[in-house]
Amino acid sequence: MNQSFEIAHMCESILSKIATDFVGLALQNREGPDVRWHYAAGNSNDKYKKITVRYGKGIAGKVISTGSPITVNNFPDNIYGKALEYPIMLAEKLLYAYAVPIFYKGAPKGVLLVGRRTNKPINEGEQNIVRQAALSLEGMISGLF
Amino acid sequence: MERQPDKNEISSYIIQSQEEEIKRIALELHEGVGQTLYSLYTGMQFIGNAVEQDEMKGYVSDMAELLEKTIQEIRLLAVELHPPTLTTLGLLPAMKSYLKLYTSTYGIEVELETSGKEVPLEERQRITLFRVCQEALANIARYADTVKAEMTFTWQFDHLSIIIKDKGRGFDKDKGWHQSTGLAAMRERMHLIGGEWHLSTKIGEGTVVELYLPFI
Missing domain, CATH: 3.30.565.10 (Histidine kinase-like ATPase, C-terminal domain)
Incomplete structure (x- = not known):
């Protein structure tokens, strides 16, 4: 099984395991600091393929720059900054998102995001599943750098 | 009696002042802050070449990379604010x-x-x-x-x-x-x-x- 297929399979598997609407995997470009969405499951369109966020911008850029998880509840209420700074939430019409970093050689290089189109947060157990999946993905993304 | 400015003139003045201020900030970011950071970046590269200790070399290189990212951020922010x-x-x-x-x-x-x-x-x-x-x-x-x-x-x-x-x-x-x-x-x-x-x-x-x- 090649890496690409394994990663796509992992995204699909998270989608079914925790009954979420969207799962996406973003990675920092090999060259330069920009971040792109590479894989998605449950996506309602292909916008994610064209979206590039800058390091430190958008959910993916912020997770990579801080190396910490980010939760967005009831988007776009109570967000930091403007709704337009959250392109993946707009593109997929998400109201809730939980995004965790994926590390490569000790540095945050990727993001695993799960989202819902309703404002129903995932519970602690489900967050744990996402964190575990991010750990598993750490080994899989090595070939992409 | 002096004529008071009408609502349109005031709106126009506010919008124009705002645009001028945005342009000033964009220019200051690009020409001022951006240039200063670039000088720091080249200085950091110079130090990186001069340093012999591997650990310190790595540290200086990380700092230079961070500065490079910041310079790029500043440039993009300036362009976003007011495209030249x-x-x-x-x-x-x-x-x-x-x-x-x-x-x-x-x-x-x-x-x-x-x-x-x-x-x-x-x-x-x-x-x-x-x-x-x-x-x-x-x-x-x-x-x-x-x-x-x-x-x-x-x-x-x-x-x-x-x-x-x-x-x-x-x-x-x-x-x-x-x-x-x-x-x-x-x-x-x-x-x-x-x-x-x-x-x-x-x-x-x-x-x-x-x-x-x-x-x-």
Whole structure:
């Protein structure tokens, strides 16, 4: 099984395991600091393929720059900054998102995001599943750098 | 008795002051802060080459990389605030450049069509048209739920017309008018440069924004 297929399979598997609407995997470009969405499951369109966020911008850029998880509840209420700074939430019409970093050689290089189109947060157990999946993905993304 | 400025003159003054301030900040970021950081970056590279300890070399290299990212951020922020092409090359080249950024930010393709020969506009007109187009496109990204949009520039000898169209969700015009100040602000901005702004929308069919600027 090649890496690409394994990663796509992992995204699909998270989608079914925790009954979420969207799962996406973003990675920092090999060259330069920009971040792109590479894989998605449950996506309602292909916008994610064209979206590039800058390091430190958008959910993916912020997770990579801080190396910490980010939760967005009831988007776009109570967000930091403007709704337009959250392109993946707009593109997929998400109201809730939980995004965790994926590390490569000790540095945050990727993001695993799960989202819902309703404002129903995932519970602690489900967050744990996402964190575990991010750990598993750490080994899989090595070939992409 | 001295004549008091009317509401339009005050709005125009506020918008113009805001734009001048944005331009000043953009220039200061690009020419001031950006240049200083670049000097620091080259200095850091110089130190990196001179240092012999591996650990320290790695540390200096990380700092230089961080500075490089910050410089890029500052440059992009300056361009976002006030695109320099708007002043140097004009409205159409600035819009073409913005559309590339728009597609890579929101994943929405915008098909741009132009006809006629571009007429040089006053800076106030260029900025206003650019900002109104930005607002219309931002509304598409936020509300239209579509992957495509169309933009048409028609240059005539006596006017410029710009049409921004999407086949997205559409909305209830009356409701939208009451919920968003963005629509009223677009219309107001166009009035202040002697232009017109029209909106037509139908739920499930999409939205059309039309801008009209006569050359007096």
